[in-house]
Amino acid sequence: xxxxxxxxxxxxxxxxxxxxxxxxxxxxxxxxxxxxxxxxxxxxxxxxxxxxxxxxxxxxxxxxxxxxxxxxxxxxxxxxxxxxxxxxxxxxxxxxxxxxxxxxxxxxxxxxxxxxxxxxxxxxxxxxxxxxxxxxxxxxxxxxxxxxxxxxxxxxxxxxxxxxxxxxxxxxxxxxxxxxxxxxxxxxxxxxxxxxxxxxxxxxxxxxxxxxxxxxxxxxxxxxxxxxxxxxxxxxxxxxxxxxxxxxxxxxxxxxxxxxxxxxxxxxxxxxxxxxxxxxxxxxxxxxxxxxxxxxxxxxxxxxxxxxxxxxxxxxxxxxxxxxxxxxxxxxxxxxxxxxxxxxxxxxxxxxxxxxxxxxxxxxxxxxxxxxxxxxxxxxxxxxxxxxxxxxxxxxxxxxxxxxxxxxxxxxxxxxxxxxxxxxxxxxxxxxxxxxxxxxxxxxxxxxxxxxxxxxxxxxxxxxxxxxxxxxxxxxxx
Numbered sequence: 001x002x003x004x005x006x007x008x009x010x011x012x013x014x015x016x017x018x019x020x021x022x023x024x025x026x027x028x029x030x031x032x033x034x035x036x037x038x039x040x041x042x043x044x045x046x047x048x049x050x051x052x053x054x055x056x057x058x059x060x061x062x063x064x065x066x067x068x069x070x071x072x073x074x075x076x077x078x079x080x081x082x083x084x085x086x087x088x089x090x091x092x093x094x095x096x097x098x099x100x101x102x103x104x105x106x107x108x109x110x111x112x113x114x115x116x117x118x119x120x121x122x123x124x125x126x127x128x129x130x131x132x133x134x135x136x137x138x139x140x141x142x143x144x145x146x147x148x149x150x151x152x153x154x155x156x157x158x159x160x161x162x163x164x165x166x167x168x169x170x171x172x173x174x175x176x177x178x179x180x181x182x183x184x185x186x187x188x189x190x191x192x193x194x195x196x197x198x199x200x201x202x203x204x205x206x207x208x209x210x211x212x213x214x215x216x217x218x219x220x221x222x223x224x225x226x227x228x229x230x231x232x233x234x235x236x237x238x239x240x241x242x243x244x245x246x247x248x249x250x251x252x253x254x255x256x257x258x259x260x261x262x263x264x265x266x267x268x269x270x271x272x273x274x275x276x277x278x279x280x281x282x283x284x285x286x287x288x289x290x291x292x293x294x295x296x297x298x299x300x301x302x303x304x305x306x307x308x309x310x311x312x313x314x315x316x317x318x319x320x321x322x323x324x325x326x327x328x329x330x331x332x333x334x335x336x337x338x339x340x341x342x343x344x345x346x347x348x349x350x351x352x353x354x355x356x357x358x359x360x361x362x363x364x365x366x367x368x369x370x371x372x373x374x375x376x377x378x379x380x381x382x383x384x385x386x387x388x389x390x391x392x393x394x395x396x397x398x399x400x401x402x403x404x405x406x407x408x409x410x411x412x413x414x415x416x417x418x419x420x421x422x423x424x425x426x427x428x429x430x431x432x433x434x435x436x437x438x439x440x441x442x443x444x445x446x447x448x449x450x451x452x453x454x455x456x457x458x459x460x461x462x463x464x465x466x467x468x469x470x471x472x473x474x475x476x477x478x
Contacts, residue, residue, distance in 0.1 A: 019158075019337050022231045024238045024245075026162050030307050031225050031246030032253075033169040036176070037304035038123040039218035040254060041277045041297055044261055049271050050211035054262060060208065061258055064215035065251030071402075071435045072222055072247040073425045074409050076240035079226040080422040081412075083235030086318030087226030088405050095408035095415065098322065099468055104401050105319035106464035109329075111457050112401075113312035114350040115394035116221075117305055121146050121354055124301035131294040144351045150306045151347035154313070157336030158231065161310045168303035175296035176253055179277050182284050183260025190264075213445045216438070218254070220398070221304070222247050223405075224311040231314075236422035309346065316342040323471040395446035397457045403439035406432050 022030075048057035075087075084090045086105070093101030121143035128142045129135070154161040225242055229235050232242075261276045264283070273279045277296070281289030317339045320330030329342045409425065409432045425431045447454060 020231055020233045020235075021158050021337065022162060022228060023233055024242055026166065027225050027228070027232055027238060027242035028246045028249070029166050029169040030162075030228070030311065031222050031242060032250060033165050033172065033303040034221035034224050034307035034311070035219060035246070035250050035304075036172060036253065036300060037120055037221070038297055038301055039214075040176075040257055041275065041293075041300075043214040043218055044258055044276055045270055045273050047211045047214050048267070050207040050214070052207060054267055056208065057211070058255070058258065060211045060215050061254055062251070064212060064219050065247070065254065067216065067434070067438045068219040068222060068251070069244070069247050070431050071406070071438070072243040074406055074432050074435050075223050075226050076243045076423045077421055077425045078405070078409055078412075079229045079239045079243075080236045081419055083229040083232070083239065084318070085227065085230040085314045087223065087229060087315065088401060089315055089318050091226075091405050091408045091412075092401070093322075095411050096404070098472075100404065102319070102323060102468045102471070103461055103464050104404075105315055106467065107397050107401065107457075107461050108312060108315045109319060109346075110349060110460040110464075112394050112397055113308060113315070113346065114353045115457075117147060117308050117312075117346075117350040118143070118353045118357065119394075120301045120304045120308070121350070124298050124305070127294040127297045127301070131291065131298060140355060143354050146302060146305060147309075147347055147350050147354070150302065150309055151343055153306070154309050154343050155336075155338060155340060157333075157338045158310075159337070161306065161338070165303065165306050165310060168299060168306060172296070172300045172303050173253070175299060176257060179280060179293070179296070180256045180260040182289075183257075183262075183264030183280050185264075186280065186284055187260075187263030209441075209445070213442065213449075216442055217395075219247075219250065221307075222250070223402070224307065227311040227314045240423040309343065313339050313342040313346050316346060323468075325467065325471040394457055395449070396443060396454050397461065399439050399443035399446055403436055403443060406436040406439055 044057075047060055048054070051057040051060050078091045079087065082090050082094065086101075089101045089105045089108075092104050122139070124146045125139040125143035128146075129139055132138075150164070153164050222243065225239065225246070229239055232238050257277075261270050261273075261280065264280045265273060265276055269279070270276055275293075278290055278293045281293045283289070285292065316326075316329045317332070318330075320326040320328060320342070329339070329345060331339070331341045333340045410429060412419065413428075
């Protein structure tokens with residue numbers, strides 16, 4: 001049988017394991033829920049400040065959206081051709097061999113997914129502290145508690161997990177629509193005209209490039225839908241639809257919100273606002289508006305956390321299916337249709353990361369290995385504690401694997417020419433090349449920003465190499 005037609009044991013096992021319970025709209029809600037986390041509430045002022053004008057700022061948001069769509073089209077081809085659990089894990093394994101898939105799965109398991117969950121939980125805690133009126137000392141506990149509660153909901157089964165996702169995404173979108181309407185109302189009421197450029201500002205390529213970094217971070221996370229491909233109804237048709245609908249919907253929402261910020265606050269007002277949504281609602285509703293935006297951001301954070309938990313646990317399952325060393329992660333509860341051990345382990349790693357990075361004691365523990373070689377890798381002050389630290393440490397890994405996945409589409413066109421592809425990326429090969437160039441640029445930018453923190457992300461991956469070799473030995477002796 002030709003290599004491109006062989007079905008690995010894991011694929012046959014998936015047919016028996018998974019119930020296809022995710023509809024098109026469930027999948028769209030997962031994408032929107034993960035992508036629209038907290039960036040839209042934080043980065044617009046940074047984007048416009050670095051872009052240098054209203055026109056350039058909006059152009060960056062549009063360009064970022066089209067680059068996201070280019071990536072989504074690439075993933076639509078890959079996921080519809082290989083609708084298996086694990087997404088990138090499967091694509092990388094089929095392209096570069098099982099070692100590449102293992103390192104992706106391992107990095108997702110111990111660094112990328114827990115890091116992203118930690119980022120969202122920190123933001124949730126930041127606004128929960130304000131909403132509840134408690135001291136900052138509660139932040140770590142609130143962050144860890146949010147993860148534990150959502151892990152518990154997903155342990156109750158896929159139906160509970162997806163319903164929670166649908167509710168949180170709906171509430172998030174309603175909140176965003178309310179913010180947009182408030183901005184447009186305030187703009188009509190004030191009828192303020194603002195300059196389209198910063199006096200004495202710069203429209204340099206470097207500034208434009210930095211604004212693109214912020215925008216692409218805000219657009220990140222749509223690819224996680226591929227992780228649950230095996231549980232999507234009619235995956236060959238619905239996964240491409242979900243990726244396209246989700247990414248286009250996100251781009252429209254982001255543009256509406258940015259226009260609302262500009263109209264309601266004015267250009268200078270937006271530039272001077274680190275929290276434009278809060279300032280917008282406070283101008284109209286006073287302290288009630290400030291409280292409301294805290295609630296919207298908390299809901300948005302929870303939606304992102306739940307989506308990351310639901311999708312990320314499936315990568316762990318695939319890791320366990322293919323590698324006996326991690327077989328416990330593949331255990332499936334057929335009664336509730338959920339990977340119980342994968343979810344529990346994912347929760348434990350995420351909470352451990354929150355505690356290690358969010359507390360002085362934890363930070364001291366992380367510094368110990370570097371102190372042994374008399375080198376200070378981590379400047380905690382530069383990264384403002386937990387939130388920025390997790391972004392800086394996990395981003396380079398994220399973009400390395402994104403680049404490899406983009407290249408895999410081109411490689412597989414040659415390697416597996418007869419593979420059935422229900423969806424083919426338009427404008428091939430320009431679309432995947434554009435996606436790869438974007439990923440390469442973001443990899444460079446994230447490495448420049450992370451500096452020594454790159455080591456925090458790379459250490460787990462380096463540990464994964466001997467683990468992969470051990471797993472192969474274990475597999476060959478059976």
